[in-house]
Amino acid sequence: MRCEEVVDFMQRSLDHDLSPEELTLMEEHLCSCSECQKLYEDLMALHLQLESLPDVEPPKSLVDAILPALHEPKDSLPSPSPVQARKLNWKSWSYWMSGAAAIILLLLAVPQLMKEPELNMARVEEKADQSLMRSMDIPAEQENQTEMSVNPTESESVNGNDAQQGIASLAAPEPQAKQDPNQPQTHETADKEHHAVASKKATQPPVEEQGLPQNTENMSMMAAPETIPEDTARVEEGPAMSMLAQQPEEKKEQPGRELLFSPNGTRSAHVEGQQVIVADLQGNEVFRSHEWKGTVYVSVEWLDDQTVLYTLFPVNGVQGEEGVTQPEKWTIDLKQGQEQKR
Amino acid sequence: MTEADLIRAAQAGDRDALIQLLRNIEKSVYKTAYYILKNEQDAMDAAQEALIKVYNKIDTFQEKAKFSTWVQRIVTNICIDHCRKRKETMSIDEHELPLQDQTDVEEEVQMTYMAKDIREAINLLPEQHRTVVVMRYIQDYSYNEISEALELPLNTVKSHLFRARQQLQKLLQEYQKGGVQV
Secondary structure, eight states: OOHHHHHHHHHHHHTTOOOHHHHHHHHHHHHHOHHHHHHHHHHHHHHHHHHTOOOOOOSSOHHHHHHHHHTSOGGGSOOSSOHHHHHHHTTHHHHHHHHHHHHHHHHHHHHHHHHOTTOOHHHHHHHHHHHHHHHHHSOHHHHHHHHHHHSGGGGGGOOSSHHHHHHHHHHSOOHHHHHOTTOHHHHHHHHHHHHHHHHHHHHOOOOOTTOOOOOBSEEEEEEOOTTOOTTSHHHHHOHHHHHHHHHHHHHHHSTTOSOEEOTTSSEEEEEETTEEEEEETTOOEEEEOOOOOSOEEEEEEEEETTEEEEEEEEOTTSTTOOSOOSOEEEEEETTTTEEEEO | OOHHHHHHHHHTTOHHHHHHHHHHHHHHHHHHHHHHHOSHHHHHHHHHHHHHHHHHHGGGOOTTSOHHHHHHHHHHHHHHHHHHHHHHHOOTTSSSOOOOSOTTHHHHHHHHOOOSSHHHHHHTSOHHHHHHHIIIIISOOOHHHHHHHHTOOHHHHHHHHHHHHHHHHHHHHHHHHTTOOO
């Protein structure tokens, strides 16, 4: 028997894979070959070390840690499936509502559309549903002011009719895209998110008492300094502004209710005051962003399990306020434990 | 209830049975994650991710496979994903092992790194070899079970395991040659 063959037998013997005959053959060779015998002793010593590796246990129950998430309906649990797929699953009811609203709006808006032949129909349908959803709950005059505050240059297109106003304002070019042509997609997203803020407030049912994490893949919310008094002039500017003032009060009642989970479901991000907070499933804070100033819309998104992208969009309607004046993109790298402005 | 009973109940929609199943496997899931990923926090994350996946995918488990190997496949795949993501972001200056699964890997290991104990040596193995070692020694799996869990041919399992042991020996010997006792 050759030494190379015996080495293979030695390895297999450690895994109890040798037949009695093979074992005898190996032992006979080892008795006659000191080199192989030494090799076998070393291999056996390593094997014993591996067998005595310490048993490890999680510092706390993993199941207990994920139980809150498991109480969610199974379909809405964070899933390791691709991010894009999960975005489509998010709160399907809201998509159905949006679809229905879009159809109604299109019916209302046909005359206006006829006057605007160059409108991009797909874009109108996508955004108009959000405008209509707001119009269901928000007085028309306030709505106008909201549009003006978010996109001031669109004010020329604003009409008294809610539905028409929605269409007209959507047809106008986006001012921010002009200011920063390098990031057109971002601004389009921002615009959608601005609209989504209002529609979420108007249509979402109250969050359950236990504050269970919502399965949101991507969220936007408004953050305002906690010191903004409710009775300031800003409150009068429109629904978006008044929500800015109310936001801190709501947060006190239901802290951390807007949780955004990482793709693997083990981290959550939320906006607290003027910061983005990342926490683990036990609620332990993992990272806290810098504290921004001023009144902003915040868009938060997980790029991967270790990276959060948040974008601060200044609210143009708030004049003379210190802080964010241009849209700012920040990336939180959890691995490095730091954030960076893009 | 036996494991098989719990699985059937869980697949029939019994949440308590499913949670009990997760409790039964959480330690073994964590152990695998810990030895593949090398640190507690990453292991916690990966193990939780694996448990959530088991929870979501229990309907797809078929009894022809062994439940524990099915679970181990889930957790090892998640760990390997973590390792790959980590490699992608890893700087060359960081003191990690920039190893590829290639033929002369032992020499590369031997020349570049020294391990002062067996755990450190395991951490220096290429991920595929490390995973097989973890299945063999941490989960106490047979070749067939490793093959099933990792979806690797039997011969590949043996090859990885044998090569891993050789590499471990060399890593530990190198350290001893350096004049420091393990």
